[in-house]
Amino acid sequence: MKKIVIIGGCxxxxxxxxxSRRMDKDAEINLxxxxxxxxxxxxxxxxxxxxxxxxxxxxxxxxxxDFEKENIHIHTKxxxxxxxxxxxxxxxxxxxxxxxxxxxxTGARAYMxxxxxxxLKNIFTLRFIEDGINIKRIAQVSKSVLxxxxxxxxxxxxxxxxxxxxxIYVVENGKYPMSAFDIELREKLYKYITENEGKNVEFxxxxxxxxxxxxxxxxxxxxxxxxxxxxDFCFVSTGVRPNVEIxxxxxIEIGKTGAIKTNNRMQTNIEHIWAAGDCIQKNCIITKLPVxxxxxxxxxxxxxxxxxxxxxxxxxxxGILCSTATKFFDFTMSLTxxxxxxxxxxxxxxxxxxxxVIVNKLDKASYMPDAKPITIKLIADKKSGKLLGAxxxxxxxxxxxxxVVTSALQKGMTVDEFLHLDLTYTPTTSGTxxxxxxxxxxxxxxxxx
Amino acid sequence: MKKIVIIGGCxxxxxxxxxSRRMDKDAEINLxxxxxxxxxxxxxxxxxxxxxxxxxxxxxxxxxxDFEKENIHIHTKxxxxxxxxxxxxxxxxxxxxxxxxxxxxTGARAYMxxxxxxxLKNIFTLRFIEDGINIKRIAQVSKSVLxxxxxxxxxxxxxxxxxxxxxIYVVENGKYPMSAFDIELREKLYKYITENEGKNVEFxxxxxxxxxxxxxxxxxxxxxxxxxxxxDFCFVSTGVRPNVEIxxxxxIEIGKTGAIKTNNRMQTNIEHIWAAGDCIQKNCIITKLPVxxxxxxxxxxxxxxxxxxxxxxxxxxxGILCSTATKFFDFTMSLTxxxxxxxxxxxxxxxxxxxxVIVNKLDKASYMPDAKPITIKLIADKKSGKLLGAxxxxxxxxxxxxxVVTSALQKGMTVDEFLHLDLTYTPTTSGTxxxxxxxxxxxxxxxxx
Numbered sequence: 001m002k003k004i005v006i007i008g009g010c011x012x013x014x015x016x017x018x019x020s021r022r023m024d025k026d027a028e029i030n031l032x033x034x035x036x037x038x039x040x041x042x043x044x045x046x047x048x049x050x051x052x053x054x055x056x057x058x059x060x061x062x063x064x065x066d067f068e069k070e071n072i073h074i075h076t077k078x079x080x081x082x083x084x085x086x087x088x089x090x091x092x093x094x095x096x097x098x099x100x101x102x103x104x105x106t107g108a109r110a111y112m113x114x115x116x117x118x119x120l121k122n123i124f125t126l127r128f129i130e131d132g133i134n135i136k137r138i139a140q141v142s143k144s145v146l147x148x149x150x151x152x153x154x155x156x157x158x159x160x161x162x163x164x165x166x167x168i169y170v171v172e173n174g175k176y177p178m179s180a181f182d183i184e185l186r187e188k189l190y191k192y193i194t195e196n197e198g199k200n201v202e203f204x205x206x207x208x209x210x211x212x213x214x215x216x217x218x219x220x221x222x223x224x225x226x227x228x229x230x231x232d233f234c235f236v237s238t239g240v241r242p243n244v245e246i247x248x249x250x251x252i253e254i255g256k257t258g259a260i261k262t263n264n265r266m267q268t269n270i271e272h273i274w275a276a277g278d279c280i281q282k283n284c285i286i287t288k289l290p291v292x293x294x295x296x297x298x299x300x301x302x303x304x305x306x307x308x309x310x311x312x313x314x315x316x317x318x319g320i321l322c323s324t325a326t327k328f329f330d331f332t333m334s335l336t337x338x339x340x341x342x343x344x345x346x347x348x349x350x351x352x353x354x355x356x357v358i359v360n361k362l363d364k365a366s367y368m369p370d371a372k373p374i375t376i377k378l379i380a381d382k383k384s385g386k387l388l389g390a391x392x393x394x395x396x397x398x399x400x401x402x403x404v405v406t407s408a409l410q411k412g413m414t415v416d417e418f419l420h421l422d423l424t425y426t427p428t429t430s431g432t433x434x435x436x437x438x439x440x441x442x443x444x445x446x447x448x449x
Numbered sequence: 450m451k452k453i454v455i456i457g458g459c460x461x462x463x464x465x466x467x468x469s470r471r472m473d474k475d476a477e478i479n480l481x482x483x484x485x486x487x488x489x490x491x492x493x494x495x496x497x498x499x500x501x502x503x504x505x506x507x508x509x510x511x512x513x514x515d516f517e518k519e520n521i522h523i524h525t526k527x528x529x530x531x532x533x534x535x536x537x538x539x540x541x542x543x544x545x546x547x548x549x550x551x552x553x554x555t556g557a558r559a560y561m562x563x564x565x566x567x568x569l570k571n572i573f574t575l576r577f578i579e580d581g582i583n584i585k586r587i588a589q590v591s592k593s594v595l596x597x598x599x600x601x602x603x604x605x606x607x608x609x610x611x612x613x614x615x616x617i618y619v620v621e622n623g624k625y626p627m628s629a630f631d632i633e634l635r636e637k638l639y640k641y642i643t644e645n646e647g648k649n650v651e652f653x654x655x656x657x658x659x660x661x662x663x664x665x666x667x668x669x670x671x672x673x674x675x676x677x678x679x680x681d682f683c684f685v686s687t688g689v690r691p692n693v694e695i696x697x698x699x700x701i702e703i704g705k706t707g708a709i710k711t712n713n714r715m716q717t718n719i720e721h722i723w724a725a726g727d728c729i730q731k732n733c734i735i736t737k738l739p740v741x742x743x744x745x746x747x748x749x750x751x752x753x754x755x756x757x758x759x760x761x762x763x764x765x766x767x768g769i770l771c772s773t774a775t776k777f778f779d780f781t782m783s784l785t786x787x788x789x790x791x792x793x794x795x796x797x798x799x800x801x802x803x804x805x806v807i808v809n810k811l812d813k814a815s816y817m818p819d820a821k822p823i824t825i826k827l828i829a830d831k832k833s834g835k836l837l838g839a840x841x842x843x844x845x846x847x848x849x850x851x852x853v854v855t856s857a858l859q860k861g862m863t864v865d866e867f868l869h870l871d872l873t874y875t876p877t878t879s880g881t882x883x884x885x886x887x888x889x890x891x892x893x894x895x896x897x898x
Contacts, residue, residue: 043874044814044817047817053817297882320871323871323873323874324874325874334873367493367502367507399849399878400848403850403873407854407857407867410857417859420859422746422747423852424772425745425746425773425774428776429774429776432745
């Protein structure tokens with residue numbers, strides 16, 4: 001009877017457990033997590049805080065008892081302290097647990113930058129269910145919040161805080177929020193926020209918090225430029241870091257990105273130790289360069305592949321396209337592949353010559369009264385003619401267009417091929433020339449120049 | 450100075466004219482159409498009739514004077530009677546017009562089945578701007594309508610008639626409407642219509658109209674099964690037929706589908722005669738079989754390719770994926786590639802072994818309060834593992850998923866490749882496992898069996 005031990009309980013870990021059970025009826029499966037909850041949607045927390053999702057239990061996809069029914073043993077609030085690869089064992093809260101196959105799904109944690117007094121109370125990051133409950137509680141009784149950093153989670157939290165009628169101060173390094181996108185789309189988002197929520201949201205751009213103020217509790221912050229901001233509590237979202245400490249200590253190879261390195265079968269460099277999810281490094285299909293990106297959807301795929309291989313099957317996962325999406329009220333932002341900024345920064349390393357176009361168009365036929373403006377940016381390599389990435393934003397349906405490019409990127413489609421795409425057409429979903437095709441016609445001109 | 454003569458003024462014709470002008474500043478370009486209007490969106494007519502689009506002028510994308518500004522001469526209400534290929538001339542309303550290059554963009558017309566008394570007044574089909582105006586006028590003063598046939602246009606007209614508060618009788622050959630789709634999706638649509646509009650819409654299924662009643666004006670109809678239906682006017686939408694009469698007479702090759710045959714550069718078998726749009730036969734990329742499908746989006750692409758080649762460029766159009774979409778209030782239906790029914794009917798001809806799955810899932814994360822149910826059907830070839838087609842329907846965002854498959858089909862993607870797709874993810878646009886991926890996991894099981 002095979003002993004499978006899984007460390008981590010958010011997305012990849014439970015996936016490995018469930019899929020392993022389907023592949024091996026007899027295996028002894030134990031999952032350990034330091035958290036109180038397992039199999040929860042961390043991505044749903046902003047919607048719980050914003051009260052669109054009323055009950056926190058809705059974010060718990062599967063409960064420990066659901067797993068127990070399948071004879072999968074869930075151990076919450078148990079911390080794995082050490083891996084002993086030569087003994088094929090782990091130490092969990094002082095106790096020795098043996099494994100035949102070990103899966104590290106230790107995830108990532110919110111990164112707290114080096115700011116003076118960051119140990120004050122009422123300074124929050126968001127990762128666990130408990131974080132969500134605590135933030136919702138304070139948001140409901142507060143009048144103002146300081147947000148430090150502005151990426152995906154911050155954008156969704158901005159909506160959540162606005163739904164709690166808070167006055168919001170945002171301190172951001174860049175000129176515009178959302179540095180994952182190219183500048184043109186970041187500017188559109190910034191304009192949308194300031195034009196629609198300007199009186200409730202104050203941006204302190206191109207600045208950094210250097211010190212938090214308060215005795216026991218957070219009361220405010222001072223920025224590098226000397227600005228003092230007062231607020232009732234603080235939300236920090238300045239990226240994440242993979243949880244790799246026990247892996248490192250055990251001699252498991254860490255990649256350039258700081259995350260665990262696996263092969264495309266989810267194996268680490270140590271036999272019988274596998275890894276999946278937010279703690280591992282991924283391969284970008286476009287650039288073939290390593291990246292560290294955290295996404296529940298990717299963790300799920302890696303968990304699946306890991307379970308198949310761990311249980312004697314054969315499946316490979318060749319990498320990701322860095323696809324992401326987010327939404328601020330009705331304004332959506334999506335991207336797939338690489339941005340122009342990224343393409344330019346690595347062009348000599350990977351041997352590409354990036355060209356790009358931006359198209360502003362309606363998402364439906366122009367005469368439809370509910371047509372909304374969207375912006376599509378397409379990036380391609382002038383040398384090979386291949387698409388490199390796409391970004392979309394706007395009030396209309398931009399997200400649906402970006403996923404069309406995702407398929408195209410997966411197969412290395414050229415712009416010449418893409419512009420013939422027979423996309424569905426009806427006036428309620430697009431004009432006769434879809435914005436994606438308009439963009440590809442423009443892009444072809446640049447490639448042919 | 451090259452003389453370009455274009456016959457037809459809806460989508461492909463004006464596209465060839467405009468693109469030719471951009472490629473050749475000096476060419477003499479003359480466009481003849483028997484209609485009163487050019488460059489109009491016929492697809493928008495149901496929304497004009499349903500009064501979502503208030504002004505008919507909004508459907509006129511470009512006016513004759515817009516073309517005249519570019520020195521393109523538009524001749525409306527002029528019928529081309531004959532082509533004289535050996536003289537490189539056409540006869541337009543008795544007048545001889547010479548060409549260097551001739552483009553046939555004669556379109557298609559509504560098909561009127563062989564029903565007794567079909568020449569009565571107040572029996573309408575929909576193709577031209579005038580049809581739209583006439584139907585809107587009568588819909589606004591009537592109480593009831595009989596609809597004969599039920600495809601894409603009919604579904605959109607059903608909404609338009611409901612917006613005019615009409616009682617609607619639908620006579621349809623099949624058990625369920627929309628025969629372009631597989632039965633499971635047709636049943637979902639039927640249920641949606643009957644559950645939501647049941648008291649206003651009466652389906653007379655698996656029956657056919659054999660006779661219209663009335664002296665001068667339509668008053669009702671008798672069906673094959675002997676049912677008599679009374680209504681104020683009648684709307685017939687039983688498909689379209691390509692306008693190929695003058696082409697045929699001139700010796701231009703007609704394909705198996707009854708439409709004009711061209712090569713992938715939009716050339717007919719007669720030198721200096723080109724064709725594009727609804728009058729030509731298309732190549733299905735999946736089956737390599739000829740099809741006749743009418744879509745403004747395809748006409749546009751063909752017009753572009755035709756103009757490029759006609760003006761000395763070099764571009765090919767390898768075919769279509771039969772992608773379509775339609776909407777009935779909030780219920781959307783989309784398809785790309787081939788249906789299971791079609792796949793089964795041609796499996797021996799093209800050497801495939803079709804397998805399919807249906808997935809019913811929410812379009813967003815399950816805990817989002819605005820998540821809506823969608824149905825996704827995926828079809829693949831068990832022999833090659835390649836995707837063959839996809840269909841989607843529901844209140845949620847099914848259409849966006851179908852276009853992801855469009856890209857995949859264009860590049861011959863296998864199910865094994867598709868299930869690793871890094872689709873964008875955020876709770877407001879999808880669950881961690883997108884319905885498309887759920888479907889592809891299921892499909893893989895059938896392929897691997």
